Amino acid sequence: MTSPDLTEANIDRLAELFPNVITEKLDADGNPKKAVDFDLLRQELSDHVVEGPQERYRLDWPGKREAAFAANAPIAKTLRPIGEESVDFDNTKNLFIEGDNLEALKLLQESYLGKVKLIYIDPPYNTGNDFVYDDDYAETADEYLLRSGQTDHNGAKLVANLESNGRFHSDWLSMMYPRLKLARNLLSDDGVLVISIDDNESANLRKIGDEILGAGNFVAQLAVQVNPRGRHLDRFVAKTHESLMVFVRNATADSIAGVAKEGRMADEYQRSDERGRHRLLGLRNRNQAFNPQTRPNLYYPLFVAPSTGRVSTTQNAEFSVEVLPDAPDGTQTCWTWGRERVNSDNALLLAEQTGKEWRIYRKDYLHGADGEVAKTLVKSLWLDPEFNNDYGRKSVKDLFGEAVMDFPKSPQLMKRIIEIAAEPGSTVLDFFAGSSSMAHAVMLANAADGGRRKFIMVQLDEIPDPKSVAAKEGYSSIAALSRERIRRAGVKVIEEAGLGAGGLDVGFRALKVDTTNLTDVLRTPDETEQQALSGLGDSVKPDRSGEDLLFQVLLDWGLELTMPISVEKLEGHEVYLVEDDALIACFDSEVSPELVRAIAKREPLRAVFRDSGFASDDARINAEQIFHEISPATDVKAI
Incomplete structure (x- = not known):
């Protein structure tokens, strides 16, 4: 009789975005309920390591905050x-x-x-003998950028994590946490x-x-x-x-x-009828927790036609033998199926007599109705x-000749x-x-x-052990x-x-x-000398190709990195075309108005140029105007 608890709804929304900030606390009656760890939430929304621990139910270790920060920090x-x-x-x-x-x-x-x-x-x-990644991303965003950018050109280092190290488990957890x-x-x-x-x-x-x-x-x-x-x-x-x-x-x-019923499992399907190969599974329910009070719908007699072994929930002239779901030790159990399913899937049931006893089975087929091999639930133990x-x-030895x-x-x-x-x-x-x-x-x-x-x-460009077979075979x-x-x-x-x-x-x-393909050309006037201006005009590193720039653009725009790429000559310029004009790019050092107009006429979804390819700011603004007139839907970018 109350309006919805908006706090609980908000917590649920936060759980979708940040499941790691959801914890437990006790309400006024001492019952556990969901709550928000605001320290962790602040960390998710901060660009630096946030302090302020408090008691809560969770796994903690030295360096956990730094690990959370490492996941969010830019590179x-x-x-x-x-x-x-x-x-x-x-x-x-x-x-x-x-x-x-x-x-x-x-x-x-x-x-x-x-x-x-x-x-x-x-x-x-x-x-204690293997290696873990030494991320060391615990400081500020600026320090992180420096550490993961230009100063460490080989990427993350590998260090031994010996059991004598006081942070033996903590280092491993700090390595795994941001990656997960x-x-x-x-x-x-x-x-x-x-x-x-x-x-x-x-x-x-x-x-x-x-x-x-x-x-x-x-x-x-x-x-x-x-x-x-x-x-x-x-x-x-x-x-x-x-x-x-x-x-x-x-x-x-x-x-x-599920897992297909094939191989050795298929050998169990020795019986066959007009529908195909099958095996028999007992219909008796072996769950000892069930009883007539908790599962009354599963306790009832079944009747058998002695001449055919057919099964029914109703006794008549044909179905005359009564069978109760009795366990071998005399204790009463129950059936796996309820009455309605027995009646609807009657053709899948079969009764067989051993001595004076009748047992009820269900047919488990190797193939489904579509002819495909049927599947069963994945088992928790794999012994293949x-x-x-x-x-x-x-x-590996079959491929390389040695392990x-x-x-x-x-x-x-x-x-x-x-x-x-x-x-x-x-x-x-x-x-x-x-x-x-x-x-x-x-x-x-x-x-x-x-x-x-x-x-x-x-895969990290980890160097193999010099004594290993891989090193001896020449793999760097x-x-x-x-x-x-x-x-x-x-x-x-x-x-x-x-x-x-x-x-x-x-x-x-x-x-x-x-490292990024772009150089750091951001300067303030008072720290820039006149003679240095000429070296700050091109924002692209001199050793980077047009293909390098193209892949950075794909990442920036969130495009898949396996999109088809082709190269064409257009108005005398080398042009990259991605996924049927989803993107057209030219990274030449000079961009002509004719090229801009030719690309605009193709009406790509996106177009990108090298900023230094334009002779002046006016030329770049004119290029944007050309797209506005010919292909206004095109997203234009200069890098």
Whole structure:
């Protein structure tokens, strides 16, 4: 009898935007209710680290505020194309990005916001010997820009995180937190996040996952047997499995598909009728929590036609044998189906007699009504031998002749994740790509079902151990090895697909995280000498190409980085045309009025020029006027 609680409604709206700021508090009656952590909300809306802790239910660690700040702080970076490292650059829809994944995720925010169906990551495990990313983004926005811009041209550093370090868990959490926050933004509404993890940080990962994606969007922690023998350092228990932590972007969406009933599971379907192969499952409900008071609609007798085994809820001359849902030990249980479903799906039920007892079964078919292999819910325990690390190592050895990576994930394990979480036309992101087992799996999945899935791989240009096989084989970085793995895997997938390989995309556009293409030419009059003015006219760095500038423009406008690009000569100028005139760009050092008019006549959605290409401010203003007259809908920009 009251108007709506607008405070609760506002909290719900904030939870959509910033799920990590939602916490719990006790109301006047001592009952827990949702509340806003205003300290965290201020941090989300601030360009500096906000102080002011208070007691609350959440996971805390030294450096958490700095980690939240790192997720939001801007960077002076861009993505530059590497044509010579790419495969089928002009046609592919796949991306391989070399560089720090925190910076890559920031650069992808506009172009791929809400567009990624599956994000899988296999982050560094916090074992005391592995490496973590040393972000060190705890100061001000200006310091952050300096640190992540011109001063650190190699990207993020790698440092050992030894157990003797007092921040052993904190450093790992601070590395993961901002990356997961940014990853969440890229997930589609029905998107899925899957993270490989071992025991060392699984509890903490679950907590920050709950905070960032919302506790209600946690699905399961799957166990995958990756090493049937255990490890030689194991004590007390042979650790044969790793976990897959699964979250969804929106628990109300249909995010995860079932697993096809095939392989060894299909062997269980030994019976057959006019509809097809099936198996029999008992109709008796084994849930011991049910009783006649809580589930009265599931307690009733069924009647059997002795000559045919048909089942009915009604007794008559044909259906004469009464069967009650009795458990073998004499205790009464109940049926799985209610009366209405028994009557409507009667053809799916069958009674069989063993001695004097009748048992009621339901038919579970291998194929659906459409002829496709039926699916069952994903199980929480994965024991397929093709999922273990030995198979991952073998898949790399088959491509390179030797195992150039120590612990690559099995592409068959990756393929299973794709099958349950990424439809044939969706985008898959892995921002801890390693040897790019996920890219390999995307190509395998597309070859298997004719899909058009696209992948985005991100890998730091980490230098391999000088004693490693990869280093001895001449690979200068893990990123270089990863690209080569995709090339070789693509060739093999095409060979194995044979005639079915038509249209299969096994290429990728190689990009690299680098400093911005633009120079800092902003000056105040009193700090600028007359002779320095001539050097401040061009805002583009001298070593940057037109293609470099084009990709920065794509990022600035939030356009996908795999859009088709062609180059034409127009009025004597080199012009880039993107996605059927969605964008036309010319970055020549001189821009003529004739070129401007020719581009305007094509009525592109967007047009961009190099600012220094105009002889004067008047020339640039005239160009804008030409578009206003000929193509007023065109968005015109000068960089």
